[in-house]
Amino acid sequence: MRFTQRNSLPSETAQWGAQIDLRNLPEHVAIIMDGNGRWARSRGMPRLFGHQKGVEALKKAIAFALEVGIPYLSAWAFSTANWKRPEAEVKGLMNILRRTLNKDLVEFHERGICLKVVGSRLNLPSDLLAMIEHAEQLTAPNTKLTLLINFNYDGRTDIIEATKALARKVQAGILAPEQITEEMLTAHTMTAGIPDPDLLIRTSGVVRLSNYMMWQCTFTEFVFLEKNWPDFQKQDFCNSIQKFQNCGRNFGQISA
Ligand code: IPE
Ligand code: IPE
Ligand code: MG
DSSP: OOOOOOOSSOOHHHHHHSSTTTTHHHHHHHEEEEHHHHHHHHHTHHHHHHHHHHHHHHHHHHHHHHHHSSEEEEEEEGGGGGGOOOOOHHHHHHHHHHHHHHHHHHHHTTTTEEEEEOOOOOOOOOHHHHHHHHHHHHTTTEEOOOOOOOOEEEEHHHHHHHHHHHHHHHHHTOGGGOOOHHHHHHHHHTTTOOOOOOOEETTTTOOOOOOOOOTTTTTTTEEEEEGGGGGGHHHHHHHHHHHHTTTTTOSSSSOO
């Protein structure tokens, strides 16, 4: 959804329109939701409490995306490296996804959100897989916002799986190695059909990619925020977009 006439906008949208240019929004924003554990520990609480609060912060980010009209929002909820955490924390993170797919699904659907869970399906519990499938099928026709939850995801695995798919086509004799293009590999990644992120936000003061969308973030603008994810507010999202709009993207060319 693109807004051109400010005076016909809903009030919350118009409010953001006073701070950012609603005609020059990132099409796809990706978020590394980091710092839940530190947020909880600094309050003398268990790490899982931080993860639960993190869901509320994600809902604020989703609400903001809907208010301003960002078409694609990715949020990294569980990396393949996170399996190395204590079993109780891993279980807790699986349960948080279960709860979200259960409790929040109707609301997501009513708000026009198309939900996709992006990541490897290997090693995920079968009941969770069924819930993911149900959620994706139910919300597939929705067009207001595509919400991509990266779960059991990492960027290198994404590239490796795409490479395997291409290798199988070469092996089958339907593709020559010389014919492989950037677009072809993109079409075999887990984000096939989704535009590359224009803006990536990572919270908690950590300045690294940690194997997130390695292939997709080639020309992405990075914004690193000091605060931990549970403290993330709509205004932080707005400020990040302001930075994005002032950054001057060149894609290898020279500025006008
Ligand atoms: C991010 O918060 C959420 C996940 C990785 C699941 P962390 O759990 O990494 O929190 P910190 O970085 O330890 O504070
Ligand atoms: C990245 O955060 C993964 C998610 C936010 C889900 P981590 O906390 O796992 O990353 P590192 O270990 O600090 O690089
Ligand atoms: Mg972390």
